[in-house]
Amino acid sequence: NSMLSWQRTAFHFQPPNNWMNDPNGPLYYKGWYHLFYQWNPDSAVWGNITWGHAVSRDLIHWLHLPLAMVPDHWYDINGVWTGSATQLPDGRIVMLYTGATEESVQVQNLAEPADPNDPLLREWSKAEANPVLVPPPGIGLTDFRDPTTAWRNPADSAWRITIGSKDRDHAGLALVYKTEDFLHYDLLPTLLHVVKGTGMWECVDLYPVSTSPAVEDGLETSTPPGPGVKHVLKASLDDDRNDYYAIGTYDGETDTWTPDNADIDVGIGLRYDYGKFYASKTFYDPVGRRRVLWGWIGETDSERADILKGWASLQSIPRTVMLDTKTGSNLLQWPVVEVENLRMRGKSFDGLDVSPGSVVPLDVGKATQLDIEAVFEVDTSAADGVVTEAGAAAYSCGTGGGAVGRGLMGPFGLLVLADDQLSERTAVFFYLVKGVDGNLTTFFCQDELRSSKANDLVKRVYGSLVPVLDGENLSIRILVDHSIVEGFAQGGRTCITSRVYPTKAIYESAKIFLFNNATNVRVTAKSLKIWELNSAYIRPYVD
Ligand code: DQQ
Numbered sequence: 001n002s003m004l005s006w007q008r009t010a011f012h013f014q015p016p017n018n019w020m021n022d023p024n025g026p027l028y029y030k031g032w033y034h035l036f037y038q039w040n041p042d043s044a045v046w047g048n049i050t051w052g053h054a055v056s057r058d059l060i061h062w063l064h065l066p067l068a069m070v071p072d073h074w075y076d077i078n079g080v081w082t083g084s085a086t087q088l089p090d091g092r093i094v095m096l097y098t099g100a101t102e103e104s105v106q107v108q109n110l111a112e113p114a115d116p117n118d119p120l121l122r123e124w125s126k127a128e129a130n131p132v133l134v135p136p137p138g139i140g141l142t143d144f145r146d147p148t149t150a151w152r153n154p155a156d157s158a159w160r161i162t163i164g165s166k167d168r169d170h171a172g173l174a175l176v177y178k179t180e181d182f183l184h185y186d187l188l189p190t191l192l193h194v195v196k197g198t199g200m201w202e203c204v205d206l207y208p209v210s211t212s213p214a215v216e217d218g219l220e221t222s223t224p225p226g227p228g229v230k231h232v233l234k235a236s237l238d239d240d241r242n243d244y245y246a247i248g249t250y251d252g253e254t255d256t257w258t259p260d261n262a263d264i265d266v267g268i269g270l271r272y273d274y275g276k277f278y279a280s281k282t283f284y285d286p287v288g289r290r291r292v293l294w295g296w297i298g299e300t301d302s303e304r305a306d307i308l309k310g311w312a313s314l315q316s317i318p319r320t321v322m323l324d325t326k327t328g329s330n331l332l333q334w335p336v337v338e339v340e341n342l343r344m345r346g347k348s349f350d351g352l353d354v355s356p357g358s359v360v361p362l363d364v365g366k367a368t369q370l371d372i373e374a375v376f377e378v379d380t381s382a383a384d385g386v387v388t389e390a391g392a393a394a395y396s397c398g399t400g401g402g403a404v405g406r407g408l409m410g411p412f413g414l415l416v417l418a419d420d421q422l423s424e425r426t427a428v429f430f431y432l433v434k435g436v437d438g439n440l441t442t443f444f445c446q447d448e449l450r451s452s453k454a455n456d457l458v459k460r461v462y463g464s465l466v467p468v469l470d471g472e473n474l475s476i477r478i479l480v481d482h483s484i485v486e487g488f489a490q491g492g493r494t495c496i497t498s499r500v501y502p503t504k505a506i507y508e509s510a511k512i513f514l515f516n517n518a519t520n521v522r523v524t525a526k527s528l529k530i531w532e533l534n535s536a537y538i539r540p541y542v543d
Pocket of ligand 1: 021022038049081082098145146202203279
């Protein structure tokens with residue numbers, strides 16, 4: 001079936017076949033980036049979870065290696081679940097992961113490379129002492145999973161890890177353990193953090209970011225708190241399957257973390273991505289001196305379709321993450337710079353006017369693997385004096401009519417994976433709203449509702465607010481790769497990932513358009529650059 005085979009991506013990481021979920025234990029070792037991942041060797045649906053493994057020189061081209069770990073001990077026979085790597089100062093690597101035991105209890109296990117001289121880290125040995133941690137009193141036997149990368153506590157220099165859970169009242173929380181040797185652990189009396197009503201926290205991540213505009217580098221995980229350093233805490237909420245982060249302060253004396261703003265706490269405030277994106281994990285890349293984020297991008301088609309096509313899920317394009325020092329209140333996420341090495345033919349369009357109610361075709365040739373950078377200038381003067389009654393409070397991407405709604409100052413943006421007749425298209429757009437105070441609020445959204453004629457899909461309009469500072473133009477970066485569209489607004493302040501499954505806008509029929517459905521504003525695509533992206537080399541490793 002050529003429609004199904006077209007959906008496979010060309011520059012996103014995917015295993016050769018079958019089901020994949022969370023990224024696990026990312027790390028850099030002796031010249032190679034390593035990515036492990038949750039994988040079902042037997043089918044395209046979740047189950048029999050093992051650790052797949054691949055290596056790369058540049059985070060884009062990958063060699064598939066043999067499985068790193070399989071369920072073969074009583075303490076992980078029901079699944080080698082998610083875990084994280086820590087590189088010790090002497091170069092040693094420790095991998096902590098959750099095992100689902102023969103009784104389906106969640107325990108933490110330790111594994112180490114069998115041969116540290118192998119840069120490919122092909123063989124892993126599980127510790128004799130496993131499990132090294134079992135659920136403590138008061139914690140549910142199946143609510144104890146996904147250990148983080150360890151960091152050094154600045155006060156006593158011992159290691160700390162955190163593990164997500166929930167309490168009896170459905171508060172999401174992160175436990176902290178102290179260890180010197182990764183075999184023996186002490187549970188600390190205080191929680192790293194807890195947020196009422198947020199339920200089970202999966203795949204917790206805690207890492208430092210620089211608050212100084214002069215330091216664009218990422219920070220190594222053990223960087224102590226202090227001037228110029230904030231800590232990001234992230235949890236994947238099992239209840240709503242989204243990744244929430246907040247910016248705050250880690251206190252080494254008490255091993256607690258406090259959000260800068262209690263209203264923008266973990267699970268109730270900001271998300272890494274407003275589309276399909278879950279169970280993510282960062283690592284510090286010592287070569288690129290940056291923090292890199294991987295996220296699991298699931299399917300939004302049916303299980304039946306996944307079985308037919310023989311695979312399910314991809315990993316996001318790895319993203320560099322840093323604090324947005326201009327706003328101070330959100331992260332910036334941006335595709336790692338190596339993606340740009342895939343750019344082939346590029347086309348530039350400057351000063352294209354998109355008048356209210358119009359659609360402008362863009363002739364770029366093949367449009368199934370693209371990297372797009374667009375900067376818009378918006379003349380809002382036509383909307384001056386016209387104040388919407390409800391303002392920003394009344395709009396949301398999900399309820400605002402999507403790309404076909406018509407407001408004074410939006411929607412406008414791009415249509416990708418669209419056929420000539422626009423019978424299928426995925427819209428990436430801005431929508432501006434003026435409040436009664438006269439201030440503009442900007443929304444960034446992706447509309448999948450008309451992305452496909454197929455009827456076995458979850459199709460939504462995703463999105464949220466995006467901060468726009470005085471004097472800034474509106475800008476979008478979009479990566480298109482067959483069945484995935486990743487949008488990054490204002491340098492990565494707000495990000496949205498869509499999985500889409502066109503039936504007509506495929507192969508040569510996939511096109512791209514500018515559109516403006518606002519009634520009152522003229523939009524100029526001040527600069528628009530569109531590159532066709534090469535396919536990445538993602539193949540089995542041959543010894
Ligand atoms: N997936 C893993 C768990 C984790 C969940 C199991 C998140 O360890 O909590 O495959 O997607």
